[in-house]
Amino acid sequence: MQKPKRIWRAFEAPPGLDRAAADWRRLLGPDYDKVRPYLRAQQGLATSIPCSARPSCGCYHGVVEHKRDDLVAVCRCEPRRCPTTPIARADVVVYALHRASLGAAIANALGVKPEDKVLPELHSTWQVGTYSPRIGTGIPFYLTVQIGPDELRAAAEGLVARIDKPFVLLSPTEVDWKPE
Numbered sequence: 739m740q741k742p743k744r745i746w747r748a749f750e751a752p753p754g755l756d757r758a759a760a761d762w763r764r765l766l767g768p769d770y771d772k773v774r775p776y777l778r779a780q781q782g783l784a785t786s787i788p789c790s791a792r793p794s795c796g797c798y799h800g801v802v803e804h805k806r807d808d809l810v811a812v813c814r815c816e817p818r819r820c821p822t823t824p825i826a827r828a829d830v831v832v833y834a835l836h837r838a839s840l841g842a843a844i845a846n847a848l849g850v851k852p853e854d855k856v857l858p859e860l861h862s863t864w865q866v867g868t869y870s871p872r873i874g875t876g877i878p879f880y881l882t883v884q885i886g887p888d889e890l891r892a893a894a895e896g897l898v899a900r901i902d903k904p905f906v907l908l909s910p911t912e913v914d915w916k917p918e
Contacts, residue, residue, distance in 0.1 A: 744769045746910035752885045755835040755862065758784035760825075762833055776840040777833040784830045787811055795819040801830050841866035841881060844908065850879055860896045861889065866908070879906045 748765035749755065761784070762777065763770050786798035790811070799811035799820070809827060813820035838854045845852035845867030855865040863882040870876045878901070882893040894907060 745773055748773070749835065749883050749910045750885055754885065755883060756780060756832055758787045758830050759833055760784075760787045760790070760829040764788050776836050776843070778836045780832040780834050782832060783827070784832050786814075787825065787830060789813070789820060790823070791820040799823075801825070835883075837864055844881060845879065848879065853878070857896075857900075859900075860893050863893045863897070869906075877904050877906060879908060881908045881910075883910060 744765070744767055748762070748769075751765055757765075762773070766773055783803070784801055786800055789795050789797055789799055795813060795815050797814050799813050801809060802812055803809045807827060809825050809830060810822050811825045812818075812822050837856070841854055841864060842852040848867065848869075850867035850869040853865045853867050857863050857865070857880075860882070862884060863880060865878050866881045867879040868876045869879065880897060882890065882897075884890040884893055890909060893909075897905065897907060
């Protein structure tokens with residue numbers, strides 16, 4: 739089985755778990771259809787999308803809406819390196835990762851009882867399940883999605899400070915956690 743590296747990297751890429759459809763497709767590539775069931779459309783449109791020129795200038799192009807179905811992407815480079823291009827409204831709809839459905843899928847894949855408990859004091863960290871090897875015991879499984887090593891360390895340290903029993907911490911990263 740191939741590891742879903744592209745998916746995890748998309749989750750940990752800045753600016754976070756809310757982004758334009760075009761950006762999700764760019765980050766996920768062929769894995770977009772695997773993740774699509776866990777995305778939910780949000781109100782409003784993105785104000786920028788990644789450059790789609792070949793080769794890319796590397797900037798995020800501003801979204802300008804002239805009329806409902808007349809949108810364009812404008813290069814923000816100085817001087818501009820890409821032409822202004824028409825874009826589809828569907829490309830600038832913002833989608834957010836749906837925490838509960840992703841958490842339930844992860845819990846089911848791990849064979850633990852699904853839970854959906856947000857930890858408001860810890861950014862982008864929540865309980866996705868509980869493993870109960872015997873009656874009266876439970877080992878909580880937490881998922882944290884962070885965009886950098888400092889944020890990941892803060893989430894891990896925050897759990898250690900708050901949880902007084904064994905737990906499992908899941909994080910979609912292989913690049914940010916470096917043992918000292």
